[in-house]
Amino acid sequence: xxxxxxxxxxxxxxxxxxxxxxxxxxxxxxxxxxxxxxxxxxxxxxxxxxxxxxxxxxxxxxxxxxxxxxxxxxxxxxxxxxxxxxxxxxxxxxxxxxxxxxxxxxxxxxxxxxxxxxxxxxxxxxxxxxxxxxxxxxxxxxxxxxxxxxxxxxxxxxxxxxxxxxxxxxxxxxxxxxxxxxxxxxxxxxxxxxxxxxxxxxxxxxxxxxxxxxxxxxxxxxxxxxxxxxxxxxxxxxxxxxxxxxxxxxxxxxxxxxxxxxxxxxxxxxxxxxxxxxxxxxxxxxxxxxxxxxxxxxxxxxxxxxxxxxxxxxxxxxxxxxxxxxxxxxxxxxxxxxxxxxxxxxxxxxxxxxxxxxxxxxxxxxxxxxxxxxxxxxxxxxxxxxxxxxxxxxxxxxxxxxxxxxxxxxxxxxxxxxxxxxxxxxxxxxxxxxxxxxxxxxxxxxxxxxxxxxxxxxxxxxxxxxxxxxxxxxxxxxxxxxxxxxxxxxxxxxxxxxxxxxxxxxxxxxxxxxxxxxxxxxxxxxxxxxxxxxxxxxxxxxxxxxxxxxxxxxxxxxxxxxxxxxxxxxxxxxxxxxxxxxxxxxxxxxxxxxxxxxxxxxxxxxxxxxxxxxxxxxxxxxxxxxxxxxxxxxxxxxxxxxxxxxxxxxxxxxxxxxxxxxxxxxxxxxxxxxx
Amino acid sequence: xxxxxxxxxxxxxxxxxxxxxxxxxxxxxxxxxxxxxxxxxxxxxxxxxxxxxxxxxxxxxxxxxxxxxxxxxxxxxxxxxxxxxxxxxxxxxxxxxxxxxxxxxxxxxxxxxxxxxx
Numbered sequence: 001x002x003x004x005x006x007x008x009x010x011x012x013x014x015x016x017x018x019x020x021x022x023x024x025x026x027x028x029x030x031x032x033x034x035x036x037x038x039x040x041x042x043x044x045x046x047x048x049x050x051x052x053x054x055x056x057x058x059x060x061x062x063x064x065x066x067x068x069x070x071x072x073x074x075x076x077x078x079x080x081x082x083x084x085x086x087x088x089x090x091x092x093x094x095x096x097x098x099x100x101x102x103x104x105x106x107x108x109x110x111x112x113x114x115x116x117x118x119x120x121x122x123x124x125x126x127x128x129x130x131x132x133x134x135x136x137x138x139x140x141x142x143x144x145x146x147x148x149x150x151x152x153x154x155x156x157x158x159x160x161x162x163x164x165x166x167x168x169x170x171x172x173x174x175x176x177x178x179x180x181x182x183x184x185x186x187x188x189x190x191x192x193x194x195x196x197x198x199x200x201x202x203x204x205x206x207x208x209x210x211x212x213x214x215x216x217x218x219x220x221x222x223x224x225x226x227x228x229x230x231x232x233x234x235x236x237x238x239x240x241x242x243x244x245x246x247x248x249x250x251x252x253x254x255x256x257x258x259x260x261x262x263x264x265x266x267x268x269x270x271x272x273x274x275x276x277x278x279x280x281x282x283x284x285x286x287x288x289x290x291x292x293x294x295x296x297x298x299x300x301x302x303x304x305x306x307x308x309x310x311x312x313x314x315x316x317x318x319x320x321x322x323x324x325x326x327x328x329x330x331x332x333x334x335x336x337x338x339x340x341x342x343x344x345x346x347x348x349x350x351x352x353x354x355x356x357x358x359x360x361x362x363x364x365x366x367x368x369x370x371x372x373x374x375x376x377x378x379x380x381x382x383x384x385x386x387x388x389x390x391x392x393x394x395x396x397x398x399x400x401x402x403x404x405x406x407x408x409x410x411x412x413x414x415x416x417x418x419x420x421x422x423x424x425x426x427x428x429x430x431x432x433x434x435x436x437x438x439x440x441x442x443x444x445x446x447x448x449x450x451x452x453x454x455x456x457x458x459x460x461x462x463x464x465x466x467x468x469x470x471x472x473x474x475x476x477x478x479x480x481x482x483x484x485x486x487x488x489x490x491x492x493x494x495x496x497x498x499x500x501x502x503x504x505x506x507x508x509x510x511x512x513x514x515x516x517x518x519x520x521x522x523x524x525x526x527x528x529x530x531x532x533x534x535x536x537x538x539x540x541x542x543x544x545x546x547x548x549x550x551x552x553x554x555x556x557x558x559x560x561x562x563x564x565x566x567x568x569x570x571x572x573x574x575x576x577x578x579x580x581x582x583x584x585x586x587x588x589x590x591x592x593x594x595x596x597x598x599x600x601x602x603x604x605x606x607x608x609x610x611x612x613x614x615x616x617x618x619x620x621x622x623x624x625x626x627x628x629x630x631x632x633x634x635x636x637x638x639x640x641x642x643x644x645x646x647x648x649x650x651x652x653x654x655x656x657x658x659x660x661x662x663x664x665x666x667x668x669x670x671x672x673x674x675x
Numbered sequence: 676x677x678x679x680x681x682x683x684x685x686x687x688x689x690x691x692x693x694x695x696x697x698x699x700x701x702x703x704x705x706x707x708x709x710x711x712x713x714x715x716x717x718x719x720x721x722x723x724x725x726x727x728x729x730x731x732x733x734x735x736x737x738x739x740x741x742x743x744x745x746x747x748x749x750x751x752x753x754x755x756x757x758x759x760x761x762x763x764x765x766x767x768x769x770x771x772x773x774x775x776x777x778x779x780x781x782x783x784x785x786x787x788x789x790x791x792x793x
Binding site: 115116118120121122123130133134138139140141142143144153154155156157158159160170171172173220221223224225226227236239240242243244246272275278279445448449535536538539546547548549550551552553554555556559560563661663665666668 | 689692748
């Protein structure tokens with residue numbers, strides 16, 4: 001017995017495990033960190049990895065970044081001015097970074113300072129810097145007295161850097177800044193012993209870069225950038241799932257898809273092979289990921305008992321109201337009767353004629369006969385009401401409002417066989433209608449295709465109709481002639497008629513009543529709210545290898561790597577291929593290393609050395625690298641100070657190992673005309 | 676003017692209060708998009724050895740794109756001439772012909788195959 005129990009539990013757990021659910025993690029607003037005096041007085045460098053996905057901020061003395069937030073701003077819409085209220089509507093607070101607790105509710109108001117991987121919107125950047133410095137607790141007046149290490153895009157355009165420097169120096173009054181490229185920081189400083197030659201593959205949120213490093217020098221000329229990244233994968237997967245489950249289109253949100261990318265998505269070492277495996281039914285069943293969407297069970301959940309109870313309650317209230325009304329009426333009638341009887345008494349005691357008439361007119365009566373009639377009527381009415389009250393009080397307990405009958409009540413049959421034959425008949429009729437509908441639909445489809453019998457027949461009739469034969473055109477003499485237009489019309493003669501649909505509904509209703517088992521099973525509300533993610537978990541990340549899947553004409557990642565290698569000298573190619581370093585958020589995808597290795601071996605010469613290394617903790621390496629950069633003694637050499645900034649132009653910056661290369665922006669062509 | 680005052684109050688202490696983005700004619704700043712930046716950068720007479728953001732784009736793919744089913748992602752040898760959707764087998768075709776127009780159009784835009792010529 002025990003064993004059985006155990007097995008049941010295991011099976012139950014397995015079933016449970018198969019079904020995943022979205023966690024829908026929400027951001028927790030950042031705390032405001034304390035700004036200690038040691039930070040304040042020693043002008044400790046501040047390291048900001050300003051990524052297009054997540055911004056990471058920390059002091060150079062920190063072990064890990066203090067702040068990590070999405071580089072996003074949400075500007076809630078202004079509330080409309082209402083007519084009744086006098087007060088001015090408050091402009092809602094701007095939500096920045098982790099203030100945005102639920103991204104999905106703000107999706108349409110989101111803004112970022114980035115255009116692709118370059119900062120272009122500096123007003124937004126200003127808000128994000130405000131957020132950053134506020135949450136670090138900085139309280140010095142009119143300046144942020146710390147040198148800044150800031151990451152920027154590979155080959156960041158001069159104009160973008162210029163605006164950034166202007167913002168930093170003129171708005172925040174920082175003493176100095178050093179710009180660097182995120183992936184170069186990770187390569188040069190986040191590793192114990194970086195080799196002199198490497199091919200960096202940086203897989204970002206907006207873009208991917210393939211950067212050759214030769215003799216510790218970044219080879220800017222041969223670097224290539226793929227304009228595809230995590231964001232493209234997320235939107236691609238989002239759209240696939242929405243199209244697969246149109247009914248749940250709104251429940252499939254971008255953040256949920258992002259969660260899928262982080263949890264179940266993987267890169268297939270061999271995509272074709274993986275696809276072939278999925279065609280196998282068993283493999284499909286074993287590997288499919290079922291994800292339960294949240295759902296609320298509909299009103300059906302009320303049990304029959306509850307429904308009955310509710311109805312009973314309603315009926316009781318009704319009878320109570322009725323009883324009260326009756327009693328009121330009774331009291332009213334009795335009062336009137338009393339008054340009339342008094343009048344009668346007065347008359348009986350022989351009152352004056354004038355007086356009698358006066359009283360009678362008061363009661364809107366003409367003469368004594370009418371008075372007597374009215375008294376009689378009232379007596380009868382009172383008697384009736386009394387009887388009704390009596391009857392109601394007797395019934396009240398027993399009365400049960402009849403159960404509302406379904407449209408087609410359950411018929412009673414003498415025997416099971418009669419029921420069966422009736423059911424079979426109904427089923428047959430239903431099936432007939434269904435097939436008729438199907439046939440019609442098929443015909444409708446066929447008629448518009450060439451090379452189908454129906455289509456060809458239609459064309460034949462049309463051409464015959466169009467043919468003009470002189471003399472013997474007797475078309476239209478008989479009414480049936482016109483029927484030919486019906487057969488060639490879009491509907492192919494007859495369409496799903498109303499009566500037929502009604503009949504179908506009726507039959508289904510009857511079947512549901514008499515044979516509920518057929519319809520009830522299989523309609524599980526929970527199952528209806530499940531997403532089945534199979535090939536999609538490989539298909540979406542495959543986008544970085546096959547950008548053409550989303551209509552881009554760019555080469556895929558492996559092809560770009562091959563292209564970049566081909567641009568380098570043959571002896572360098574060997575060195576680069578033997579040290580490929582992968583970094584960036586997407587590098588976490590399982591299977592990436594095998595895939596790159598396989599693709600690279602296939603394009604490299606036979607038996608040449610190929611090594612691929614995925615950086616550890618690749619989400620944070622660029623921040624760590626930038627921090628290590630500040631810990632090297634000579635980092636202050638590479639700081640762009642305010643003086644230099646003013647002297648050498650606003651776009652100038654100091655080059656270093658992990659930085660971009662500086663090309664001064666040339667003056668616009670001015671044609672000098674000698675006079 | 677109250678809103679202006681509020682703004683000043685909200686301004687964190689570490690900011691230089693006089694700083695403000697503005698154009699010469701004090702209009703609200705319009706930020707150039709990346710595309711604009713690239714084109715204006717390209718227009719300048721750079722020395723020959725210079726590389727910049729716009730010049731390191733990945734090359735176009737030299738390999739013929741493989742065809743995958745729009746619905747399932749499986750290799751797709753067939754294309755439906757009516758909807759232009761690709762499909763892998765007859766089961767897929769059966770589900771495909773029942774799809775409403777918006778879904779088929781959605782699949783095509785996802786693949787970027789909306790041009791009439793393609």
